[in-house]
Amino acid sequence: DVKVTQSSRYLVKRTGEKVFLECVQDMDHENMFWYRQDPGLGLRLIYFSYDVKMKEKGDIPEGYSVSREKKERFSLILESASTNQTSMYLCASTYFGLVDTQYFGPGTRLTVL
C-alpha cells in the first residue's frame, strides 16, 4: 500500500520562526513535490525534486527552500515564517516521468501568528 507521510498534521508558529515540514514516501519514487493549497487558489507548486539533491522551483518558491538528502525524504523549509504563509501544505510523490499519478500525503495545516 502506497504511503506518503508528513511530519505534522497541524502546526502553529510565530512570525520569524524557522519552520521545517518533512515528507517521507515509501514507494521508491524519484519525484517529490511540495504544494500549498489556499481557498480559491487551488494547489500551487512551491518546489519539486526529481532526484536526490536535485530541486526545481515551482510557481511560488519565494520564502521557501527545500532539501532532499535521501530519496525517500523531501523537506520544505520556511526560513522566516510570515503570516501570509499560513496555509495547507501538501507533499506528493510519483515515479520519474510518470507525474500522472501523484500520491499525496495527509497535509500539514500551518498557522503563522
Next chain:
Amino acid sequence: QKEVEQNSGPLSVPEGAIASLNCTYSDRVSQSFFWYRQYSGKSPELIMSIYSNGDKEDGRFTAQLNKASQYVSLLIRDSQPSDSATYLCAVKVNNNDMRFGAGTRLTVKP
C-alpha cells in the same frame, strides 16, 4: 488567465442526479488530464485520468475530453451523498509538472 480554470461552485445536486463538473485549460500542448477528489480535511486522491478525445467511463464516473475546445469534464451518475467533496481538475504540462485548478465543491443532498 489561469492555466486551469474551474467553476468554484458550490454545485448542489439531489441524490440520484447527474453531477457535471467542468474544466478548461490554456496550454494547447497538454496531453494528459486528471480528476482528483478531495474530501474536506483530506488530501486529494486520483479518480480518473483521460488522454484521448472522447469519453472514458469508470463505474459511475465519466470523463470527457475535447482538446480542440480545451475542455475536460467529469460526470457523476447516480450521485450519492458520499460524492460530496471538492473535485480538482489537473493537467499534465510536462513529465515533471502538473497544474491544478482551484476545484469545484460538490454537495449531493439526500
